[in-house]
Amino acid sequence: MRAMVFEGVGRPLRAVERAVPRPEPGQLLLRVQACGICRTDLHLLDGEVTIADPPRILGHQIVGTVQPSRERVGVPWLGWTCGTCAQCSAGRENLCERARFTGRDIDGGFAQYTIADERFCFPIPGDWPHVQAAPLLCAGLIGYRALRMCGDARRLGLYGFGAAAHILAQVARWQRRDVFAFTRPGDEPAQALARELGAIWVGSSDERAPEALDAAIIFAPDGGLVPVALDAVVAGGTVVCGGIHMSDIPSFGYERLWHERILRSVANLTRADGTEFLQLAPRVPIRTHVTTYPLEAANDALADLRSGRLTGAAVVVP
Ligand SMILES: [Zn+2]
Ligand SMILES: [Zn+2]
Numbered sequence: 262m263r264a265m266v267f268e269g270v271g272r273p274l275r276a277v278e279r280a281v282p283r284p285e286p287g288q289l290l291l292r293v294q295a296c297g298i299c300r301t302d303l304h305l306l307d308g309e310v311t312i313a314d315p316p317r318i319l320g321h322q323i324v325g326t327v328q329p330s331r332e333r334v335g336v337p338w339l340g341w342t343c344g345t346c347a348q349c350s351a352g353r354e355n356l357c358e359r360a361r362f363t364g365r366d367i368d369g370g371f372a373q374y375t376i377a378d379e380r381f382c383f384p385i386p387g388d389w390p391h392v393q394a395a396p397l398l399c400a401g402l403i404g405y406r407a408l409r410m411c412g413d414a415r416r417l418g419l420y421g422f423g424a425a426a427h428i429l430a431q432v433a434r435w436q437r438r439d440v441f442a443f444t445r446p447g448d449e450p451a452q453a454l455a456r457e458l459g460a461i462w463v464g465s466s467d468e469r470a471p472e473a474l475d476a477a478i479i480f481a482p483d484g485g486l487v488p489v490a491l492d493a494v495v496a497g498g499t500v501v502c503g504g505i506h507m508s509d510i511p512s513f514g515y516e517r518l519w520h521e522r523i524l525r526s527v528a529n530l531t532r533a534d535g536t537e538f539l540q541l542a543p544r545v546p547i548r549t550h551v552t553t554y555p556l557e558a559a560n561d562a563l564a565d566l567r568s569g570r571l572t573g574a575a576v577v578v579p
Pocket of ligand 1: 299300301321338399400
């Protein structure tokens, strides 16, 4: 099979030929139909999130068809958990001490075939084409976990309007929240998409929202946005950091956190998150905006994500 392989920090993925992997009992062999690109893939390439034992096939938003049954399933970032540690026992498998993640600890979906633990695969409902379903598996799913942490916040700020935010904006509108979208300064295509998806206010991350927000989610990997978002939320409001890595957060005075503002991160997903979100997604219904790339152009997709040339989500098609 053809695959795009990570060999070391700072190096582009390399196109290789590999044997089709053989599933062990409890694993599924999947023909990869589409695999979404995620900002986490950039953090892996840059060494901000560590791959312990390269070479590794990245890609953790996999839509595949089971061989030979052809059932369609999705494979998310959470690839395996121990089921017995304190976190797993408490229903927080997203924080499992021995968790293994798809496309980091386990070979992922930038390949024609992959294998996955069947207990961590989701059936994909709805009639989305494969490429449109792929971004639901991380951008959508972990984004949804972040949204849930905002409680019943009506005025919701989204800092960074990429793959996750463009999905969440649709869920938030469906939940009758008001969406305030903050993009990179001057990112007209992202601002146009936010407006099209029903944001009631669209601006740059260096602008103030026109009214106080009840909660904000930061998807941009910029720690400088943390004090900015804290200033934008009301007393008692929540700021959720939705990414796996951020640049350093500048020091800020306690008064910005004072009055019971909550600042927290969101990490990974549980299988319950996946089941809940994938049941909800066709009811919204979520429509993803995707740019597709052939497998061999995975490095171009990653470069486009890095430079901000991309609007919506990028998906690789093997
Ligand atoms: Zn991801
Ligand atoms: Zn565990």
